[in-house]
Amino acid sequence: MTTTRFAPSPTGYIHVGNLRTALFNYMIARKSGGTFILRIDDTDPERSKEAYVDAIKEDLEWLGLTWDRVERQSQRLDRYAEAADKLREMGRFYECFETPTELDLKRKKQLNMGKPPVYDRSALNLSEAEKQALRAERGGHWRFLLNQTRIEWEDQILGDLSIDAASVSDPVLIRGDGQVLYTLASVVDDTEMGVTHVVRGSDHVTNTATQIQIIEALGGTVPSFAHHSLLTGPQGEALSKRLGTLALRDLREQGVEPMALLSLMARLGSSDPVELRTSLDELIEGFDITHFGAAPTKFDVEDLFPLTARYLGALPYEAAAADVAAAGVPDDLAPQFWEVIRDNITTRADLAGWWQILSEGATPDVAEEDADFVAQAMALLPPLPFDATTWKSWTDAVKAETGRKGKGLFMPLRKALTGRARGPEMADFLPLMRALPKQ
Numbered sequence: 486m487t488t489t490r491f492a493p494s495p496t497g498y499i500h501v502g503n504l505r506t507a508l509f510n511y512m513i514a515r516k517s518g519g520t521f522i523l524r525i526d527d528t529d530p531e532r533s534k535e536a537y538v539d540a541i542k543e544d545l546e547w548l549g550l551t552w553d554r555v556e557r558q559s560q561r562l563d564r565y566a567e568a569a570d571k572l573r574e575m576g577r578f579y580e581c582f583e584t585p586t587e588l589d590l591k592r593k594k595q596l597n598m599g600k601p602p603v604y605d606r607s608a609l610n611l612s613e614a615e616k617q618a619l620r621a622e623r624g625g626h627w628r629f630l631l632n633q634t635r636i637e638w639e640d641q642i643l644g645d646l647s648i649d650a651a652s653v654s655d656p657v658l659i660r661g662d663g664q665v666l667y668t669l670a671s672v673v674d675d676t677e678m679g680v681t682h683v684v685r686g687s688d689h690v691t692n693t694a695t696q697i698q699i700i701e702a703l704g705g706t707v708p709s710f711a712h713h714s715l716l717t718g719p720q721g722e723a724l725s726k727r728l729g730t731l732a733l734r735d736l737r738e739q740g741v742e743p744m745a746l747l748s749l750m751a752r753l754g755s756s757d758p759v760e761l762r763t764s765l766d767e768l769i770e771g772f773d774i775t776h777f778g779a780a781p782t783k784f785d786v787e788d789l790f791p792l793t794a795r796y797l798g799a800l801p802y803e804a805a806a807a808d809v810a811a812a813g814v815p816d817d818l819a820p821q822f823w824e825v826i827r828d829n830i831t832t833r834a835d836l837a838g839w840w841q842i843l844s845e846g847a848t849p850d851v852a853e854e855d856a857d858f859v860a861q862a863m864a865l866l867p868p869l870p871f872d873a874t875t876w877k878s879w880t881d882a883v884k885a886e887t888g889r890k891g892k893g894l895f896m897p898l899r900k901a902l903t904g905r906a907r908g909p910e911m912a913d914f915l916p917l918m919r920a921l922p923k924q
């Protein structure tokens with residue numbers, strides 16, 4: 486059975502790049518009736534915050550990306566310790582004592598000599614006595630001993646990949662302070678939780694190479710891997726949870742509709758066109774991870790608003806009733822208001838502005854050259870309330886008296902009554918009016 490997972494660290498609010506990972510994993514699991522795990526990568530007690538765990542869940546729930554179960558890495562430390570023991574027994578785990586400064590110096594020397602900055606394994610030459618002495622002085626960290634072969638896998642997005650293990654440092658799996666690192670924790674979890682498909686950002690390609698060897702050493706089954714490109718901002722700038730750029734909750738604040746965001750994210754960077762979908766099921770049906778490319782993908786928040794507007798334009802009243810009520814529209818007028826206005830809003834927050842115009846009167850927008858014409862027209866306007874025939878009979882009368890027609894007739898009247906150059910059909914708008922434009 487297909488099992489996938491989304492494994493964010495609770496170190497900030499998740500952003501659109503993280504969403505890409507979450508959505509792909511969600512869709513793969515749902516497409517095949519499999520399991521989608523939300524795995525909280527909270528092994529770093531200093532940076533992990535409970536508030537961010539709640540926020541991650543809230544953000545995913547907002548989008549309807551439901552998970553089948555939640556796992557917490559902080560509750561599985563004994564499992565990681567066991568795996569570490571196993572690697573130690575196999576002679577694939579060794580203790581090192583270099584400080585970050587010493588490692589940095591080594592790297593600089595190697596680079597100066599034109600060599601790749603790969604850890605030189607000098608800790609392997611330490612005697613027991615030397616290790617004991619170093620241990621007393623500073624904490625040791627633990628590295629996995631890579632087999633220096635080529636590591637190969639068929640990536641669902643990047644195609645056939647082959648990485649020379651000799652060009653990669655033996656990965657540190659346990660830090661000097663005893664903290665288990667992602668590379669080990671995620672391998673142990675993926676193996677024990679039966680994860681069949683690992684989809685994540687291309688920032689993890691090297692990790693994958695080393696993780697394949699760790700999985701094999703621990704006797705697990707290597708899952709299928711796919712590395713999608715990283716999303717950047719419109720100028721190519723990196724996203725980061727820590728910086729809070731393009732956080733999902735900010736988009737929600739700005740009125741972006743979940744299906745607008747999901748429709749864009751399910752296609753952006755693929756060979757398939759972005760099309761607005763109204764349900765996750767429809768999105769899942771058309772999803773194929775192999776259609777995604779390796780090139781970095783730019784994300785422009787502005788693309789979300791036309792999609793949001795289109796989504797709202799097709800939304801039935803029932804799905805918007807609460808927002809219409811919140812905008813102050815009385816119940817008896819609410820369904821009609823929604824039908825007339827829904828095509829003329831970008832987000833639900835725009836409803837209030839339209840209701841204000843209808844209920845309190847617009848601030849007319851009258852060009853100087855139209856001032857006399859508008860004054861003449863307003864004198865012909867019948868008293869409130871208006872009905873479905875008012876616009877036609879009024880504009881006919883204005884036309885007969887002023888001789889104006891077409892755009893020169895209709896546009897100044899629209900701007901005088903609504904204060905805006907664009908909006909609903911005026912014949913539909915007038916019956917909703919509860920106040921005349923301000924003088």
Ligand SMILES: Nc1ncnc2c1ncn2[C@@H]1O[C@H](COP(=O)(O)OP(=O)(O)OP(=O)(O)O)[C@@H](O)[C@H]1O
Pocket residue numbers: 492493494495496497501502503504505506684685686687688689714715716717723724725726727728
């Ligand atoms: N810009 C991005 N585009 C696409 N995927 C991303 C991007 N940034 C992170 N991811 C993916 O999101 C998943 C969760 O990663 P993680 O929690 O480490 O997020 P992060 O944004 O890299 O965090 P931080 O900024 O805290 O290091 C990973 O699979 C990672 O590859």
